[in-house]
Every structure is written in structure tokens, then in C-alpha cells.
Amino acid sequence: MTPPDEKVSGQQLDLRALSTRPQHFKGRVIRFSILLTIAAFAILQVHMGFYRSKSLGQQLSGPSLSDAPFKWADITPTEQLIYHPCFESYECARLELPMDWNRTDGKGSKIALAVIKLPAKVPVTDVRYGGAILLNPGGPGGSGASFVFRYGKAIQTIVDSAEPPSVDSATGKYFDIVSFDPRGVNNTTPSFSCFPDPMTRKAWSLQSEAEGTLGSSETAFDTRWARFEAYGMSCSQPSAESSEDDGWIGPFMNTAPVVADMVELVERHGEWRERETERLLSIAIDDSPHDPNLDIATIRLQNRWNKGQEKLLYWGFSYGTVLGATFAAMQPHRIGRAVIDGVCNANDYYAGMWLANLQDADAALDSFFEYCHTAGPTYCPFAHGHSGPEDLMFRYEQLLTNLTYSPIAVAASESRGPEIITYSDVTLLVKDSLYTPLKSFEFVAQVLADLEHGNGSSFADSKNKAKKWNGPPSCDPSSKHCKVPGESDFEAAMNIVCTDGPGIDGIPKEVFRNYWHTLRGQSKAIGDFWAEIRMSCIRLQTRPVWRYDGPFTGNTSHPLLFIGNTYDPVTPLQNAYAMARGFPDSVVLKQNSVGHCSLSGPSLCTAKAVRQYFHSGELPDPELICEVEELPFHIPGYEKQQALSPDDKALMHALHSLGETSNLLGA
Ligand SMILES: *[C@@H]1O[C@H](CO)[C@@H](O)[C@H](O)[C@H]1NC(C)=O
Ligand SMILES: *[C@@H]1O[C@H](CO)[C@@H](O)[C@H](O)[C@H]1NC(C)=O
Ligand SMILES: *[C@@H]1O[C@H](CO)[C@@H](O)[C@H](O)[C@H]1NC(C)=O
Ligand SMILES: *[C@@H]1O[C@H](CO)[C@@H](O)[C@H](O)[C@H]1NC(C)=O
Numbered sequence: 231m232t233p234p235d236e237k238v239s240g241q242q243l244d245l246r247a248l249s250t251r252p253q254h255f256k257g258r259v260i261r262f263s264i265l266l267t268i269a270a271f272a273i274l275q276v277h278m279g280f281y282r283s284k285s286l287g288q289q290l291s292g293p294s295l296s297d298a299p300f301k302w303a304d305i306t307p308t309e310q311l312i313y314h315p316c317f318e319s320y321e322c323a324r325l326e327l328p329m330d331w332n333r334t335d336g337k338g339s340k341i342a343l344a345v346i347k348l349p350a351k352v353p354v355t356d357v358r359y360g361g362a363i364l365l366n367p368g369g370p371g372g373s374g375a376s377f378v379f380r381y382g383k384a385i386q387t388i389v390d391s392a393e394p395p396s397v398d399s400a401t402g403k404y405f406d407i408v409s410f411d412p413r414g415v416n417n418t419t420p421s422f423s424c425f426p427d428p429m430t431r432k433a434w435s436l437q438s439e440a441e442g443t444l445g446s447s448e449t450a451f452d453t454r455w456a457r458f459e460a461y462g463m464s465c466s467q468p469s470a471e472s473s474e475d476d477g478w479i480g481p482f483m484n485t486a487p488v489v490a491d492m493v494e495l496v497e498r499h500g501e502w503r504e505r506e507t508e509r510l511l512s513i514a515i516d517d518s519p520h521d522p523n524l525d526i527a528t529i530r531l532q533n534r535w536n537k538g539q540e541k542l543l544y545w546g547f548s549y550g551t552v553l554g555a556t557f558a559a560m561q562p563h564r565i566g567r568a569v570i571d572g573v574c575n576a577n578d579y580y581a582g583m584w585l586a587n588l589q590d591a592d593a594a595l596d597s598f599f600e601y602c603h604t605a606g607p608t609y610c611p612f613a614h615g616h617s618g619p620e621d622l623m624f625r626y627e628q629l630l631t632n633l634t635y636s637p638i639a640v641a642a643s644e645s646r647g648p649e650i651i652t653y654s655d656v657t658l659l660v661k662d663s664l665y666t667p668l669k670s671f672e673f674v675a676q677v678l679a680d681l682e683h684g685n686g687s688s689f690a691d692s693k694n695k696a697k698k699w700n701g702p703p704s705c706d707p708s709s710k711h712c713k714v715p716g717e718s719d720f721e722a723a724m725n726i727v728c729t730d731g732p733g734i735d736g737i738p739k740e741v742f743r744n745y746w747h748t749l750r751g752q753s754k755a756i757g758d759f760w761a762e763i764r765m766s767c768i769r770l771q772t773r774p775v776w777r778y779d780g781p782f783t784g785n786t787s788h789p790l791l792f793i794g795n796t797y798d799p800v801t802p803l804q805n806a807y808a809m810a811r812g813f814p815d816s817v818v819l820k821q822n823s824v825g826h827c828s829l830s831g832p833s834l835c836t837a838k839a840v841r842q843y844f845h846s847g848e849l850p851d852p853e854l855i856c857e858v859e860e861l862p863f864h865i866p867g868y869e870k871q872q873a874l875s876p877d878d879k880a881l882m883h884a885l886h887s888l889g890e891t892s893n894l895l896g897a
């Protein structure tokens with residue numbers, strides 16, 4: 231990564247004075263900690279496997295990039311937040327930050343944080359401009375750039391005022407939607423990788439998938455153990471190449487430095503807002519120098535960069551709740567708003583145990599059979615000829631038992647090779663579906679019904695999709711120069727998880743076997759998979775230079791809004807109550823649904839509570855329970871679609887697209 235070759239003159243001292251520099255973290259605000267969220271993402275992956283801105287003026291008036299496809303690499307990283315047009319209606323920036331926040335000499339390696347923004351529907355000079363809401367999609371290791379690119383507009387529909395800005399209301403609010411790729415992840419550089427090239431990574435994941443998950447055979451535990459030993463040893467060493475160029479990111483990817491990155495991002499947003507305000511005001515003054523409606527002094531004051539005091543507006547999902555709670559504990563005075571949605575127990579996460587996730591997982595699985603039974607065979611093909619949910623469950627378990635000894639053979643088709651469907655395939659599919667029941671239960675029901683008849687063709691087709699090479703055709707996957715952003719996000723995720731935890735290099739195999747049995751005891755649906763999260767750390771030697779592991783408490787400058795679902799398979803509701811106790815005046819909103827995080831079920835009630843919170847700061851009544859408008863298998867939910875107002879329809883449309891976020895929370 232090259233340092234910016236030119237800086238904006240006269241800014242050096244101001245930049246240095248930013249409160250987000252390392253010394254800032256030395257005061258009482260240093261308390262930060264990190265929670266761990268949901269690493270299903272990682273597990274899933276195991277199984278599937280010039281715009282040079284020389285000055286501000288040039289950035290603002292320069293040529294558009296729209297004729298060439300956007301490439302992050304064309305942006306020169308800068309210390310200021312300088313946005314460039316990208317992906318049509320978005321803006322992207324690469325923020326240069328220290329790799330090691332503990333270095334106080336301003337030298338050392340840098341990272342370039344990939345930042346994406348869906349701009350607010352009003353300019354910053356409009357009184358209805360609400361600021362930038364920062365999102366984290368979970369993981370850890372989830373790409374914020376990808377999340378905002380795919381779902382930013384739907385999120386904006388939820389948080390923005392219902393009426394369009396053209397309606398002249400002084401009370402509306404419109405927000406920028408912003409996120410970033412965390413350290414080591416996707417478009418943020420340098421990246422983190424444990425494989426020399428994409429081909430070796432693919433070969434590893436295909437073998438890993440084929441040998442089967444924990445619990446799938448007598449030998450699976452021993453094979454997995456050796457596999458994760460090899461993995462940990464490989465991820466502990468920087469490749470010779472990366473250590474030469476950029477410095478190795480391995481010890482600097484855990485959550486504490488990410489909180490420092492967020493503080494800097496929030497400060498730089500304040501700086502950007504002030505700059506953008508001056509730019510727009512100068513245009514306005516040029517256009518109509520005597521406009522009596524132009525209250526320049528007020529606008530300036532309102533949009534001034536409050537150096538060192540800028541506050542965070544945040545909505546974090548799954549692991550994003552660890553990040554949010556850590557931020558709130560380390561920087562309580564910087565909370566403007568924070569929605570903590572799909573809550574991890576931060577203490578458990580930082581202890582590296584993953585023992586506070588699966589408390590409701592089997593209840594979520596039970597709901598599959600209950601909803602299937604209620605819907606009947608028209609919508610749930612697995613429901614044919616049954617007598618009740620228990621019977622469906624029995625048939626499912628019998629199918630699994632059969633698959634253990636007799637995987638289903640599937641002949642090749644025109645587009646796919648021969649395939650087999652195994653116990654691991656089915657349990658993984660069912661586990662994933664518990665994150666997004668509304669989106670996934672019907673497909674699972676179809677697959678189960680087919681498999682009972684020995685027909686694995688549709689499942690084989692879907693397995694095949696995940697195996698395809700998805701890099702550019704010009705990139706030879708066996709070349710170490712073939713770098714596909716995002717390919718190594720699983721490795722990044724595991725490195726974050728392991729360096730957030732206390733480190734278990736050298737843990738005895740038998741101790742780990744007992745741990746695995748504990749998780750199996752917690753959930754038959756997910757326990758086996760869950761044990762693999764911690765197993766990825768068994769030989770990882772890397773330790774972070776800066777780690778925060780509690781306490782997760784704080785008198786935040788605004789109360790936090792926690793959200794939990796009745797039956798969330800990996801972030802049980804009880805975590806929301808436990809975490810809320812550390813943050814006075816925070817409120818837990820309960821959404822009555824099955825699935826991971828609130829977006830897995832469309833709830834107008836939840837959406838409006840979140841909108842209200844961002845607009846006025848008002849928290850919902852602690853007794854409020856939000857229903858969802860739709861249940862899996864087309865079972866009607868709370869509201870009837872036809873009774874909806876135009877705003878509710880727009881909200882439902884947004885919620886539907888969000889319910890399809892299969893990668894949300896790293897699931
Ligand atoms: C890094 O900085 C943090 C916060 O200032 C401090 O708590 C920690 O001890 C530092 N670590 C090292 C290795 O200097
Ligand atoms: C499981 O195998 C038994 C014996 O082969 C068979 O009778 C039964 O139908 C199978 N059940 C399922 C669900 O595939
Ligand atoms: C297998 O199931 C698929 C749909 O799930 C169906 O289209 C196909 O005809 C079935 N194959 C056989 C041999 O029944
Ligand atoms: C990485 O970010 C790009 C946007 O630049 C997105 O299209 C892609 O899906 C992301 N990859 C992953 C693995 O998230």
C-alpha cells in the first residue's frame with residue numbers, strides 16, 4: 231500500500247490532533263471489549279467452500295468514473311474520507327489507518343479501510359439530514375461493502391422518514407448508510423490468507439466438505455482435529471510475500487483495533503460533513519448571494535466537525551453486536567444511537583467458548599416441524615401423510631440415520647457431475663435454514679421430501695452452485711498472483727475469532743472432545759457445527775497486540791436498543807437481557823419470530839421502532855413484543871397485506887428483500 235503522495239496543505243496539525251489517535255485510547259475510555267458473534271459463516275465456508283484525488287476540489291469536480299468499471303484499487307488511500315462514485319448510486323472511499331494502533335510515532339504499516347456509502351436523499355445542508363448510520367453485517371469477517379451494496383437501499387427505507395424528501399416537512403430525517411470491510415476482509419487491504427492460491431483453497435474446502443462434519447462418522451472428530459491443526463499452523467505464519475510488502479495483518483485484526491477504526495471513521499465523517507457543507511454553501515452563495523432563506527451561520531454551526539466528540543449511529547447484527555457492545559464499553563460517550571440486533575454474549579465470546587449461542591437452537595428446529603405441520607402438504611411437501619410435528623421430526627431423524635449408512639447417489643446431469651448426498655449435507659442445510667426460516671424452510675421441505683424418495687437431484691444442483699469457481703475467467707486459480715477479493719474471508723473470520731479469544735494453542739484433544747460433547751448436549755441441530763468454530767483455533771499461535779475483553783458495561787451517552795427473537799438459533803434472546811444489564815437505560819425489544827436477527831422475519835413493528843429510535847432517540851416500551859407479518863410456508867402473520875398503507879407497503883417490500891440476506895450474520 232502506498233501512502234498518499236499529497237496531503238491537503240495546512241491540515242497536518244489538525245489531523246494529528248484527532249482524538250482517535252492511539253493516545254486517546256490511553257485514558258479511561260480504553261475499556262473496550264469484544265464479543266463474538268456468530269461464526270456460522272466460517273463454518274459454512276469450510277463446507278463450500280484513478281481516480282487519484284490530489285485535492286478535494288478535484289474529487290468534487292473531477293471526471294466521472296462511470297464509463298470504466300469501478301475498481302477499489304483505483305482509489306488512492308487517504309487519511310481523510312474522500313468519496314468516489316462507485317457501483318452506480320454508491321460512493322466509496324479508502325481510509326488510510328495505522329495497522330498497529332499501539333504505534334504512536336505515526337510510522338509503521340498502514341491499512342486501507344474499504345468504506346462504502348449509500349448517500350442520504352438530502353444534502354448535508356438540509357436540516358433533515360440525519361447523519362451516517364454505520365452498519366456491521368456480522369460474521370465476524372462479513373463484508374460491509376457487500377452488505378450495503380446489496381441491502382443498503384432496503385435499510386435506508388427502514389430508517390428514513392416514510393415520505394420522500396420532496397414532501398416539504400421540517401420533521402423528516404434522511405440518513406447516509408455506511409459500512410466498511412473490516413481488517414483483513416474483502417476489499418480492505420492488506421488481506422489475510424492462509425493459502426498460496428485459490429486452487430489450493432478450493433481443494434481444501436472440497437475435501438473438508440466431503441469428509442464430513444463432526445458427528446457424521448466414527449472417525450470425523452479425529453480427521454477434523456488433524457485438519458484444523460494443519461489449518462492453524464498455516465494461518466499462524468505470514469507468507470513471505472505479504473510480510474515484505476505491507477506488514478502482516480495477523481496480530482491486528484481482532485475487535486479492539488476495529489473499534490479504533492470505527493472511532494476514526496466517525497471522526498472523519500464529521501470532517502467530511504463540514505467540508506461538504508462548505509462546498510455546498512459556496513455554490514448556494516454564488517447562485518443567490520442575497521437569498522434571505524439561506525441561514526449560513528446556523529447551517530455551519532449545525533454541521534461543524536466536533537473534533538474528538540463525533541458520535542456513532544450504529545446498527546450491528548450478530549457478531550456486529552459484539553462489535554457494538556465493545557464500542558459502547560470502550561467509548562460510552564460516543565454513542566449517538568446503537569441498535570444491537572441478534573445479541574451475542576460478549577463475555578462468552580471473548581472467553582472463546584461459544585457456549586452462549588445454542589440455547590434456543592433446537593426450539594428453532596422444532597418450529598420447522600410445527601410450521602410444516604400447520605401449513606400442510608400444499609406448502610410443505612415434507613408434510614404428506616403425517617400425523618403431527620412429532621411424526622415429522624421422527625421421519626427426519628430416520629432419514630438422517632439412513633443417510634449415515636447409505637448416502638444417496640445422484641447421476642450426473644448436463645450441467646453437473648455425479649454427486650452424493652450425505653448426512654453432513656442435510657444437517658448443514660437444515661442448520662443454515664434456521665437462520666432464515668422464511669426464505670429457506672420451503673426449500674428444505676422440498677429437499678427432505680425428495681430425499682425420502684431417494685431423489686437427490688435438486689439438492690445436488692444447489693450443492694453444485696457452491697462449488698463453482700467464481701473468480702474472473704482471466705485469473706488462473708493455480709497462480710499465486712490470482713487474488714480474488716473475498717476468497718479468503720473465512721480465513722480472516724477465523725483469525726478474528728481466535729485472536730479475540732484467549733488463545734488455545736496446544737489444548738489437549740481429550741479436553742476438546744469433552745467441549746464438543748457439551749455443545750452437542752446444548753443442541754442436536756447445531757452443536758456439531760458449532761464446535762468447529764473453536765476447533766479452528768487449536769493450533770493458531772498468533773496473539774493480538776491489543777485486546778479488550780471486558781467489562782461490557784458503560785453509561786452510554788444515549789441508551790442502546792437491543793433486539794432479540796423468541797427463537798434465534800445462534801443468539802438466544804436471553805443474551806439480549808444479559809447484555810442490556812451492563813448498559814443503564816437500554817431496552818430489549820423482543821420480536822416474536824424464529825430466525826437469526828430481526829431481519830430474518832418481516833416485522834413492521836420492529837422496523838418502526840428502529841426508525842423511531844434513529845429519528846427521535848425514543849426507545850420502545852420495554853414490554854413491547856413485536857409480531858411478524860409473515861411466517862414460513864405462507865402461514866399468515868400479524869397483518870394482512872391488503873390493509874397496508876403506502877408506507878407499510880414500502881416497508882414490507884424492503885423487509886422482504888432483507889429477509890433474503892443469506893449472508894447476514896455470517897450465516
Ligand atoms: C496497546 O494500546 C492499548 C490501549 O492504549 C493498551 O491497553 C495496550 O496495553 C497496548 N499494548 C501494547 C502491546 O503496547
Ligand atoms: C430408512 O431406511 C429404512 C430401512 O431401509 C426404510 O424402511 C425407511 O423407509 C427409510 N426411511 C427414510 C426416511 O428414508
Ligand atoms: C426429483 O425431484 C425433482 C424436483 O425436486 C423432480 O423435478 C424430478 O423429476 C425428480 N426425479 C425423479 C427421478 O423423480
Ligand atoms: C466484496 O465486495 C464486493 C464489492 O466491492 C462485493 O461485490 C463482493 O460480494 C464482496 N465479496 C464478499 C465475499 O463478500
Ligand SMILES: *[C@@H]1O[C@H](CO)[C@@H](O)[C@H](O)[C@H]1NC(C)=O
Pocket residue numbers: 783784785
Ligand atoms: C454509571 O453511573 C452510575 C451512577 O453514576 C455509577 O454508579 C456506575 O458505576 C457507572 N457505571 C459505569 C460502567 O461507569
